[in-house]
Structures are given as C-alpha cells and as structure tokens.
Amino acid sequence: MTDPEPCRVIAYVGPSTADSAADRYWTRIFDSVRRCIDIDASRTSRGFAALRTALSTADTPVTLVLDGTRLDEDVAEGIGTLLADEPTLRIVVATRTTSSAGAGMPSDTRILTSADLAFTVDETTAYLRDAGVPQERWVVERIVHRTGGLPAVIGRLPTALSSAPIPGATELEHLDRIVDAVIDSVTARTIKNEPLLAHLLRPVLMSAMTDSLTCASLAESGVDAPTFVTTLESLGLVESVPGSPARAYPDAVRRSLLRRAVADLPAEPTRTYLVVPGAVDRGSDSAALLGQVVALRKEGRFAEAASICDDLASRAVSSSGTPETTVVSDAAFCFQAGLTYFFAVRPHEAMGMLRRARSAGAGTPVGEDAAAVLGLMHALRGEGPEARAALSTDRSPRRHHRNNARLAHTAEQIAAALLAIDRLESDVALDILVDIEASTAPNELWALTLYAQGSLALLTHTPMDGLRRIKAEIRKHPELHAGYNAVLVNAIRADLELALGDFDRARNLVADSTHLFTAPVHARMRLLTGDPAGSEALVHHYGTDPNCTPRQAMELAVLGAAAACALGRDTEARPHLDRAIALSQQTGLLRPFTMVSPLMARHLGSLGVDLPTAAEPTALDTATYPKSKPVVRLTPRERAVLDGLIAGRSARTIAKVEFVSVNTVKTQLRSLYRKLGVNSGKDAVIAARHLMLD
Known part of the structure; x- marks a missing residue:
C-alpha cells in the first residue's frame, strides 16, 4: 500500500479519556510529534506552547491525526491557533462529541457527520465483494437500510454472511435476522467494554425508549446524566440532533436496545x-x-x-x-x-x-x-x-x-x-x-x-x-401466503406430500427455506428418500441450535435415531432416542414418534428403550409415511430371496428355483431380515410393501 502522505510526517494520537484535561491532552500530542521529528531532547516543557514551537521549527510538513478527540472549547480553540500559526499543518480530527466549539474553527474546516461516514450501497457492495462474500444488489440495499450503514456493523458482516448465506429473495426475514444479530453483538460488546456503562445496562435500555436523550429525560434514572450522555456519545451509541442540544440513538442501535429491553426488562406499568x-x-x-x-x-x-x-x-x-x-x-x-x-x-x-x-x-x-x-x-x-x-x-x-x-x-x-x-x-x-x-x-x-x-x-x-x-385456501388468499405464514403452510404441505410419496413436490416446497421450523421436514425427506447420512448431518446441524423449539428438537431427535438405525448404528441411535423420550416427558409430545415410516418406527421399537407410547403399533396404524425410497440396498441374491417370499414360496422352493442350497437361502434370509429390521418372512413381505424397492 502506498503512503497517502509521502512528503509529510504523520503523528497519531489515540482517543482521549472522558476525564482528560486539555493540558494533559496537548502533552500527549507533543509527545507524539516529538517521536516523529527532531526536537531538542533537553526541552522540559511539553504543553501547548512547546507543541506550537515544535511545529514552527519542523523541517517537514506535519499532519496530526487526533482520534477520538473530546472537542471541547479549549481543544477547539487550540486547534484553530495551530492551524493559524502553520499554513502547511494539517489536522484530522475524529470525534463523536459535538459542541458549539466547532464555530471557532477556520472557515475552510470540513466537518464529516455520521451520515458522511456511513457506508453507501455501492461502498457496501465493494466492501463485501473484497471481503469474499459478494451479494446481490437487493441484499446490499436491505443491509444498508437495516444498519443505517454503520461502519462498525458493516465491518462485521462478512463473517456472519459467510457462515449463513442468503438463499433467495424470499428470505428477507432470514437476512434481517443475520443483520440484527450482528447489530446486537456490536451494541452489546460496546456497552460491556465500557467501564462506565457495564453496570448501567438498565438505564441504557430505558433511555432507548425515548425519542431523544437529554439530561432532563435522565433526571429520574439515578445516573450522572452529563457523564452518561457524554459516554454514550463518545462510544458512538448516540449522535447529536440537528438544531437541538439533545442526543438520539441511530435507528439500528435503538432497535437493538429495544430488542434487548423486551427480553430483559419486566413490564413496568407504573413508570415508563x-x-x-x-x-x-x-x-x-x-x-x-x-x-x-x-x-x-x-x-x-x-x-x-x-x-x-x-x-x-x-x-x-x-x-x-x-x-x-x-x-x-x-x-x-x-x-x-x-x-x-x-x-x-x-x-x-x-x-x-x-x-x-x-x-x-x-x-x-x-x-x-x-x-x-x-x-x-x-x-x-x-x-x-x-x-x-x-x-x-x-x-x-x-x-x-x-x-x-x-x-x-x-x-x-x-x-x-x-x-x-x-x-x-x-x-x-x-x-x-x-x-x-x-x-x-x-x-x-x-x-x-x-x-x-x-x-x-x-x-x-x-x-x-x-x-x-x-391449496384451495392459498388460491383464495394468495396475499396471506407470506412471512411466517408461508413457512408454516409450506412445512405442513411438504409433510403431506411426503405422506403421499411425492418427494419432488415436497422438496420444491421447502428447498429455499432455512427456517428452523422446516429443519425436521428436510431431515425427514432425506431419510425417506434413501439418504440417512444426509438426514443425520441435518440433525447434528440443527439439533444443537439454541433457538430450536421443543417440537423441533424432539422431531430431530427421533429422526436422528431413525437415521442411525438405517445406517446400521443402533448404539448411536439410543442417545437420540433417550433425548426424544426426555423431551416427551417434559412436554407431553407423542406425535414425533409417529413422524417416521412404519419400518423405521418398528426398528426404533426394537432398540430396547422404553418409549412413552407404543410407537411401533401407533406408527403402523396411522401410516403417516407409508412409502419411502430404500434406506437399505439389497444384493441381487437378497432381492431374489425377497421376491420368492413375496410370491409365497418356502425356503426349500426358493433354493430349488435359484439353484442353491437351502443353507445358502437361510443365510440370505438372515441378512435380509437384518437389513429390513424384521424377524420373519411375513414381516419382511410387509416391510417390502412399504418400500419402493429398486
């Protein structure tokens, strides 16, 4: 990267603390300048006067970068004096505090507001692209609208977007959740890391419930109002209101604080x-x-x-x-x-x-x-x-x-x-x-x-x-098929299509949804279409999500057990089933045990775990998902034996037709029973009728 000021000396001074007096601040600036240019080491004075002398004798033009400055009247006056003394001097001041002191600045002073510093749509597009997470135009526009272009939030979005990509234009709510989570994280970390606010969370949340923030509005909060407001402003949590001494939270910050207030503060009908x-x-x-x-x-x-x-x-x-x-x-x-x-x-x-x-x-x-x-x-x-x-x-x-x-x-x-x-x-x-x-x-x-x-x-x-x-209701009221309505309706429609064996239609209904409510549908579809490993992966991915509801968690646990069984890992199936049973005892839920195919329900019932309901006969009676694609693969010999059983032949007759010994047929029968999770030829025939075998 090239030096933006190749012919100048740049002296950087970090943020000043809330209690920094002006004389100590000028001493810090002088020390920074002294490290950059030759100054008589024997000089004992280090205040404003020494700084003026040092800048006037410097051989190279100097640029002062004053970051996080508290721009009170003394500091503003001093900056004006330095600029008047040295025409070649440049001073870049970054401040979140505002006052009438700025009126004393030189006429060519340029003041950048928070609106000037906010990311535009084009800037956000370029930043996300350079960060390796390019987004469509509508996504960027939504992000800028939701965040107000706050640099601290935009800067953290690449990580969030890389781990949770946006699937399509129908997922505005999904995008909003990602953005809001980043805003909430930035806001919470900012408050937590400021010692003056760490123990004042309640006043902060309550202050977000007002249109503007003034010392008068904080009179009954029990805080030192001037210090409280100044601290919020220095952190960038509030900004000045044009034409008023009041401060206000940016919309994105206020919404974040209100979300936390709704969750953390009890209702106070006698106060606010x-x-x-x-x-x-x-x-x-x-x-x-x-x-x-x-x-x-x-x-x-x-x-x-x-x-x-x-x-x-x-x-x-x-x-x-x-x-x-x-x-x-x-x-x-x-x-x-x-x-x-x-x-x-x-x-x-x-x-x-x-x-x-x-x-x-x-x-x-x-x-x-x-x-x-x-x-x-x-x-x-x-x-x-x-x-x-x-x-x-x-x-x-x-x-x-x-x-x-x-x-x-x-x-x-x-x-x-x-x-x-x-x-x-x-x-x-x-x-x-x-x-x-x-x-x-x-x-x-x-x-x-x-x-x-x-x-x-x-x-x-x-x-x-x-x-x-x-379907009839959607035709009557297509306008209602949106937001969470669409999530609910499409999830139950997909399950109904699965029950009819129309896997492609079911897949199309929830293909673009990443909502937790559809997670069990995705996992169930994988299981019923012969992909138990994919189903198990979805269970592990969604089952640990802290936002999972008891219903979703229990359905995923049952599906995880069924997937492990289909993969021949009964030992791994039992912990899933134990979790489902515990959730059932806590909530009274029984239906998730019936939300698998009859064959899968029979296998779960054979694990030796005491279920809270007779899951096997219940599932077989209701036949919620009577059809499924094979979750096991039969060898040609096993398929021939199964065909013989379906035709009503005995083991001896099958051996004669296939030109093998009876013992060979019995060996194939044992392997067939194990794969189908049954114990007899009659049960094997029943299981086969519930499967769509290749």
Missing part, C-alpha cells in the same frame, strides 16, 4: 411505557399508525407492519393521566406488536411483547387476548405445560363485539387442537377443528388454522384431503 397508541390528546399519531399495522398484517405485508411497530416502539412516553387508561393502551400496542413480530418471523420479540401485554393488561380484555395468543404460540412450539397454563388463566366473560374476541377464541381453539394432536387424540382435535375454517378465521390465524388442519390430516392418514384444503 413503550407507546400509548390511543393517546390522541397528546398530539400523537400512534393510534393511526397502529391501525395501519393491523391493516398491513391482514394483507400479509408483515415486514412493513413490523417496521412500523419498530418505529412505534421507539416513541416512548412517560405515564401520565389515569393509570388504568395508560396500562390498557400499552398492553394494546404490545399485543398488536407481538402478533406482528410473530408473523414477520421475529419469534423472540413476539413472545417478549406478548408477555408484556399480558402483564401490563392483567385483568383487562387485552391481557386475556395476549394470554390466549401466548398459549397458541407455546402450543406451536411444542411447549405443552406452558400452553395449558396460559389457556387455563381465569377469564372474564368476553364481549363479542370486541374486535379481538373472535381472534382470541380462535387462538384458544387452535392451541387446544394442537395439544390434542400432539397427544395423538385425533377425535378430540377433530371435534375442535370441525367448527374452524381458515376462510372464516381471523386473517392473523389463517396459516395456523391450516397448519392444525394439515397436522390432523397427517395423524388421521388423510393427506390428500389436507392438501386439497390448503
């Missing part, structure tokens, strides 16, 4: 609220925006609705007026935001918001509605005890004219149906779902209704009926 949507008397347009959120969500435009919720969440207001009104308003926003985040594939934020809604709206209809939807989400995740606890909360009689009454009632019905399906109680689930139609259910629950109906179709071995219903 994220937003009061109905407070029109305060001159707020929040009510109209919240109505827009609901409208967008019903149209399936979940990402847009979530973006508005992010904006609303940043408009914190302090509680005033009647506490009851404020609590209900806060609960209403959190309830709507929770629903929106769920369908925008932001499950952790969704659960956090709904918990806040339930807490803030305790004893009110909104709180009851939040409890109902929380119960449904727990049921979807396979968290039976939590779902039942949420649904058993005492409720006052619902007023049917309320807009959300039907939504909450339907949510409770779907949750109850899912719990029954997970316990293999098909009759109970059928009685519940017979009164629910996706077309008449609230739009927010359209996909969840289809998911429950499809799950029941799998359990009652009527996959064709389930597929017809789902």
Whole structure:
C-alpha cells in the first residue's frame, strides 16, 4: 500500500479519556510529534506552547491525526491557533462529541457527520465483494437500510454472511435476522467494554425508549446524566440532533436496545411505557399508525407492519393521566406488536411483547387476548405445560363485539387442537377443528388454522384431503401466503406430500427455506428418500441450535435415531432416542414418534428403550409415511430371496428355483431380515410393501 502522505510526517494520537484535561491532552500530542521529528531532547516543557514551537521549527510538513478527540472549547480553540500559526499543518480530527466549539474553527474546516461516514450501497457492495462474500444488489440495499450503514456493523458482516448465506429473495426475514444479530453483538460488546456503562445496562435500555436523550429525560434514572450522555456519545451509541442540544440513538442501535429491553426488562406499568397508541390528546399519531399495522398484517405485508411497530416502539412516553387508561393502551400496542413480530418471523420479540401485554393488561380484555395468543404460540412450539397454563388463566366473560374476541377464541381453539394432536387424540382435535375454517378465521390465524388442519390430516392418514384444503385456501388468499405464514403452510404441505410419496413436490416446497421450523421436514425427506447420512448431518446441524423449539428438537431427535438405525448404528441411535423420550416427558409430545415410516418406527421399537407410547403399533396404524425410497440396498441374491417370499414360496422352493442350497437361502434370509429390521418372512413381505424397492 502506498503512503497517502509521502512528503509529510504523520503523528497519531489515540482517543482521549472522558476525564482528560486539555493540558494533559496537548502533552500527549507533543509527545507524539516529538517521536516523529527532531526536537531538542533537553526541552522540559511539553504543553501547548512547546507543541506550537515544535511545529514552527519542523523541517517537514506535519499532519496530526487526533482520534477520538473530546472537542471541547479549549481543544477547539487550540486547534484553530495551530492551524493559524502553520499554513502547511494539517489536522484530522475524529470525534463523536459535538459542541458549539466547532464555530471557532477556520472557515475552510470540513466537518464529516455520521451520515458522511456511513457506508453507501455501492461502498457496501465493494466492501463485501473484497471481503469474499459478494451479494446481490437487493441484499446490499436491505443491509444498508437495516444498519443505517454503520461502519462498525458493516465491518462485521462478512463473517456472519459467510457462515449463513442468503438463499433467495424470499428470505428477507432470514437476512434481517443475520443483520440484527450482528447489530446486537456490536451494541452489546460496546456497552460491556465500557467501564462506565457495564453496570448501567438498565438505564441504557430505558433511555432507548425515548425519542431523544437529554439530561432532563435522565433526571429520574439515578445516573450522572452529563457523564452518561457524554459516554454514550463518545462510544458512538448516540449522535447529536440537528438544531437541538439533545442526543438520539441511530435507528439500528435503538432497535437493538429495544430488542434487548423486551427480553430483559419486566413490564413496568407504573413508570415508563413503550407507546400509548390511543393517546390522541397528546398530539400523537400512534393510534393511526397502529391501525395501519393491523391493516398491513391482514394483507400479509408483515415486514412493513413490523417496521412500523419498530418505529412505534421507539416513541416512548412517560405515564401520565389515569393509570388504568395508560396500562390498557400499552398492553394494546404490545399485543398488536407481538402478533406482528410473530408473523414477520421475529419469534423472540413476539413472545417478549406478548408477555408484556399480558402483564401490563392483567385483568383487562387485552391481557386475556395476549394470554390466549401466548398459549397458541407455546402450543406451536411444542411447549405443552406452558400452553395449558396460559389457556387455563381465569377469564372474564368476553364481549363479542370486541374486535379481538373472535381472534382470541380462535387462538384458544387452535392451541387446544394442537395439544390434542400432539397427544395423538385425533377425535378430540377433530371435534375442535370441525367448527374452524381458515376462510372464516381471523386473517392473523389463517396459516395456523391450516397448519392444525394439515397436522390432523397427517395423524388421521388423510393427506390428500389436507392438501386439497390448503391449496384451495392459498388460491383464495394468495396475499396471506407470506412471512411466517408461508413457512408454516409450506412445512405442513411438504409433510403431506411426503405422506403421499411425492418427494419432488415436497422438496420444491421447502428447498429455499432455512427456517428452523422446516429443519425436521428436510431431515425427514432425506431419510425417506434413501439418504440417512444426509438426514443425520441435518440433525447434528440443527439439533444443537439454541433457538430450536421443543417440537423441533424432539422431531430431530427421533429422526436422528431413525437415521442411525438405517445406517446400521443402533448404539448411536439410543442417545437420540433417550433425548426424544426426555423431551416427551417434559412436554407431553407423542406425535414425533409417529413422524417416521412404519419400518423405521418398528426398528426404533426394537432398540430396547422404553418409549412413552407404543410407537411401533401407533406408527403402523396411522401410516403417516407409508412409502419411502430404500434406506437399505439389497444384493441381487437378497432381492431374489425377497421376491420368492413375496410370491409365497418356502425356503426349500426358493433354493430349488435359484439353484442353491437351502443353507445358502437361510443365510440370505438372515441378512435380509437384518437389513429390513424384521424377524420373519411375513414381516419382511410387509416391510417390502412399504418400500419402493429398486
């Protein structure tokens, strides 16, 4: 790399600390200059006056690079004096603190703001390409929009993108999760590494709930407000507001802090609220925006609705007026935001918001509605005890004219149906779902209704009926087939196609999805199409993901056991099965034991492990996946023996037809039984009829 200033001496001075006095700062600058140019070693003065003399006597032009400078009036005045003294002197100042001191700078001073330093789309494109992770234009545009072009975040993206590539334009939510994770990591590390903030996480998170940050807004926080604000500014966490002494968090940083606040801070209905949507008397347009959120969500435009919720969440207001009104308003926003985040594939934020809604709206209809939807989400995740606890909360009689009454009632019905399906109680689930139609259910629950109906179709071995219903609904409401709706619907459609033996259609439905919800489908498809090693690899990859829900973890554990058995490694299958049993005991889930082919279920039952349900007969009775491509390869001799058994021949007759001894046929039979996981010729014939043998 060529020297950008080949005819100049560059003296670098690192960031100044929060308590650095101006005289000590000039001493540091003088020491840096002295190391670069010849200065009389006997000189004892090392302050500002000595620096002026040294620069005036230097033989080579000097460039001072002052990084992380606290630009107070004394420092700004000194910089102006140095520039006036020496026309050849250049000073590059990097500072995050702003003040009126800049007015004293020379007229040709150029000040670069955070907007100037932010990465543009073209700059981000070039940077990612040079870092070895080139991205399509739409991906880069989304990244810059999501991050605001913050250099600290862009700089860490190559590592994240290299380990989690973006599969396609339909995966906006997947890209947002990657970017948000990087922003969260940078923000958390910045706060943790600053001693002045390490023990003030709560005030930091609370301060992100305001439009702007001033000493007055921090008056009740218990912190040293001037030092707190200055520290945040020096770290680049907040920036100045034009025309105001206030500071504000960049949007990306604020969203990150709010995500952490939702997860870490309990609801505090007596102090501060994220937003009061109905407070029109305060001159707020929040009510109209919240109505827009609901409208967008019903149209399936979940990402847009979530973006508005992010904006609303940043408009914190302090509680005033009647506490009851404020609590209900806060609960209403959190309830709507929770629903929106769920369908925008932001499950952790969704659960956090709904918990806040339930807490803030305790004893009110909104709180009851939040409890109902929380119960449904727990049921979807396979968290039976939590779902039942949420649904058993005492409720006052619902007023049917309320807009959300039907939504909450339907949510409770779907949750109850899912719990029954997970316990293999098909009759109970059928009685519940017979009164629910996706077309008449609230739009927010359209996909969840289809998911429950499809799950029941799998359990009652009527996959064709389930597929017809789902396809008809997608034709009626294509706009709703987006976001998490698409993830749910495509996952259950793929499982229904697998049950019908149409592996290609199943593969096409989930080919582009990397969402954890589809991980068991991918693993099951590999297993059913004769690739147990590929299935096992997926189980190992997804099974250790900390974001795995109990349902996904248990399904993957069962599939891992089945894959190990198919590979002839029964010893390795038992730990997988032990994990599945433990999860079943914790959650009450039984259905994952039936989500394999009958032959695989029979093999699992032969491992000598006490299952919480009779998995083998249950799977054989329901025949969820009656067809599969071979997971074993038969030799020509074994295939001939199997054909003989299917034709009803005895071992002696097979030996005569194949011109071999009876003992040879018996040896081939033992090998055939082992590969098929059976113990008799009759069972071998049954197993063969469930396989699509080459």
